[in-house]
Structure formats: structure tokens, C-alpha cells
Amino acid sequence: MRLVSLLMIKSMTGYGIASTDFANTKYTVEIKSLNSKFLELALKLPKAFSDKELILRNDCSKQIERGKVNITVTVEYASNEKKAATIDQGLLTLYYNQLKQAATTLNDNGNNLLQLALTFPEVIKYEEDLVSEQEWIQLQQTFAEAMNNFQTFRKDEGRVLLQDLELRIKNILNALKQVEEQDPKRIPAIRERISQLLEEFVGKENTDSNRFEQELIFYIDKLDITEEKIRLRSHCDYFIEALKSNDANGKKLGFISQEIGREINTMGSKANDAQIQQIVVGMKEELEKAKEQLLNVL
Structure with a gap:
């Protein structure tokens, strides 16, 4: 049995990275740490996974314990379809007609009403903000692999x-x-x-x-x-x-x-x-x- 498996001593300096491909999407998690008296955690997540931040932070606090830690999670899509925005046609029409009516009432020339309507809330939606359970599971698995590589690095150090x-x-x-x-x-x-x-x-x-x-x-x-x-x-x-x-x-x-x-x-x-x-x-x-x-x- 190797010495490292018998001992608990670990370095606060560590590095771990892992990448996986799932459904034409690449998930990458990178973890870096330096020494610190306490746990200083900086976690960078895609907007789509922002609601999962607390879960990941709790997991990190249990496994990493101490150190100045930077974690970056990136999601890359093989095609642009996943990134593409969708327009709510009904909501856009409603806003546009209201703006047009207001312009007529105020004797305004009504220039750029369509452009203005597109800026209203919920008119444009991004599909990447919606994460399926399977995508979350995939990210968790990638995160766990990166953490394992990170801990191995710490033990070797x-x-x-x-x-x-x-x-x-x-x-x-x-x-x-x-x-x-x-x-x-x-x-x-x-x-x-x-x-x-x-x-x-x-x-x-x-x-x-x-x-x-x-x-x-x-x-x-x-x-x-x-x-x-x-x-x-x-x-x-x-x-x-x-x-x-x-x-x-x-x-x-x-x-x-x-x-x-x-x-x-x-x-x-x-x-x-x-x-x-x-x-x-x-x-x-x-x-x-x-x-x-x-x-x-x-």
C-alpha cells in the first residue's frame, strides 16, 4: 500500500480539472487552491446553473476544508441551437400594439417601437437558462471527478x-x-x-x-x-x-x-x-x- 493512502496530511495547494461530453454539450470543472487560514471560495458558474450554487458550495466546504479556492464551471454547446434565444410572439405583439396606441394618442411618430418592445421583460427567453435534471446530474458527475483529481493532487503534494x-x-x-x-x-x-x-x-x-x-x-x-x-x-x-x-x-x-x-x-x-x-x-x-x-x- 502506498504511503499516501495511509496518511491524512494534505497540502492546501491543489489543482484538479475534469471534462465530460453529454448530448452535444461539454462540461468542464476546474479547481485551484492556495494556502489560507480559512476557506475562501470563489465559485464561477454559468447562469443556467446559478440556482445550484449553494449545493456546490456546501459540498466544497465539506471536502476542501481550508484554502483560497477558485472553481470555474463552463458549459460549451456543440451547436448554437441551445444558445439561441426565443421570442414570445404573443407578448411582443401585445407590447407593440400598446406602444403603437400610446404613440398615436401622444401624436408621436412611433419610430423604433418594435425595437423598444423587444426590450420589455420576458419577451426574449434563453433556453440555456433552463437546465434539465439530466444536465444537472452530468455536471455533478464532472464536478465530482474534478474534486477527486484535486484531492489526489493535494495528497501527492x-x-x-x-x-x-x-x-x-x-x-x-x-x-x-x-x-x-x-x-x-x-x-x-x-x-x-x-x-x-x-x-x-x-x-x-x-x-x-x-x-x-x-x-x-x-x-x-x-x-x-x-x-x-x-x-x-x-x-x-x-x-x-x-x-x-x-x-x-x-x-x-x-x-x-x-x-x-x-x-x-x-x-x-x-x-x-x-x-x-x-x-x-x-x-x-x-x-x-x-x-x-x-x-x-x-
Whole structure:
């Protein structure tokens, strides 16, 4: 089974198009989307299907969830007969006679009465404004096919995002291993540095060794990053777990990434070690790349 079928992570960027032919008519549905915090839906429909807009919008809101989405529905007729307008002869005659009578009463020359009568309501009707049930069913099928292609595109993009996000978090975990290797060397180095400073400025004979040990323990305790290392590893593991779970989504992953960033920042500020701080900078770079990708995760 392919990875994409196991995961729910999808990209907000998507594209899907479908076309079908029915009764000398071509139906085309095109769907495009970009990232957005909410669902911003722009739906362009032929006038004949305008009464179906609410149905299509409700369907989109359930399936698309989030994103800036543009949907265009077009209907092309093989012949002009479907597009041709029809004239209501009886209504036209009625309007024309009334206008003619009014012109006579007002002593008007009555020029262009026919042209004026043609502009009156309901005189000209367009058959394309009337949609049969079969045509609506055909459009729905085309719409469903376009939506399926759109969702497939989103899943394929999501698979690429997943691979990149997983790489970024694993890079952070690898950097954490380097911190764990460096951390045991840090405390003896700090102890040695403080001892040298005391001997230089105070003198070894003037130093209370017991008091020095007490102050050193208190100072080193403030520099301890054990909890940060544990929490960082836990957050990274949870991120990867959530990334591959069925309910993974961009907002949830975004919250976890904030917790990862908090532990990295605290570790960097408490480390008091140039090498660890350099490693932390690399962690921050990887996290920023991950956050950029998360902006496009559904």
C-alpha cells in the first residue's frame, strides 16, 4: 500500500480539472487552491446553473476544508441551437400594439417601437437558462471527478511535504544527539573556568572550598539542560507521530512546532557553551524551514 493512502496530511495547494461530453454539450470543472487560514471560495458558474450554487458550495466546504479556492464551471454547446434565444410572439405583439396606441394618442411618430418592445421583460427567453435534471446530474458527475483529481493532487503534494517535514525534525534530533555528546564536557569546563578565575582574582588560599562547592552547585543547576533535552526529544517524536497519524493537520503540527522552538530557545540560553549554541542555531534553521512548510499543510 502506498504511503499516501495511509496518511491524512494534505497540502492546501491543489489543482484538479475534469471534462465530460453529454448530448452535444461539454462540461468542464476546474479547481485551484492556495494556502489560507480559512476557506475562501470563489465559485464561477454559468447562469443556467446559478440556482445550484449553494449545493456546490456546501459540498466544497465539506471536502476542501481550508484554502483560497477558485472553481470555474463552463458549459460549451456543440451547436448554437441551445444558445439561441426565443421570442414570445404573443407578448411582443401585445407590447407593440400598446406602444403603437400610446404613440398615436401622444401624436408621436412611433419610430423604433418594435425595437423598444423587444426590450420589455420576458419577451426574449434563453433556453440555456433552463437546465434539465439530466444536465444537472452530468455536471455533478464532472464536478465530482474534478474534486477527486484535486484531492489526489493535494495528497501527492502532502506526501512531498511529509518527507521534508520529517527530514527537518530528524535533523533536529540528530543535532540533539550532538548536544547530548557535548553536554557532559560542559560542566567540568565551566567548573575549571570558574576555579581559574577565583585563583587569578582572589587567590587559592583565600577561597573557601566548601562555599565554592555550594555556589558552584547552585550555579550549575541553573545551567542544567536535562529537562530541555528530554522535552525536546519528546516533542520531536510526537511531531513525527502526529505527522503520520490519521488525524494529522497543519494546525496541530503548528502547535507542536511552537513547543519544539520553545525548548530549543531555552536550551540555547542556558547552555553557556559556544559549541552547543552553534548546534542550537542549526536547530533553529531546521525548525524555521519546517514552519514554512507547515503554512501549506491542510
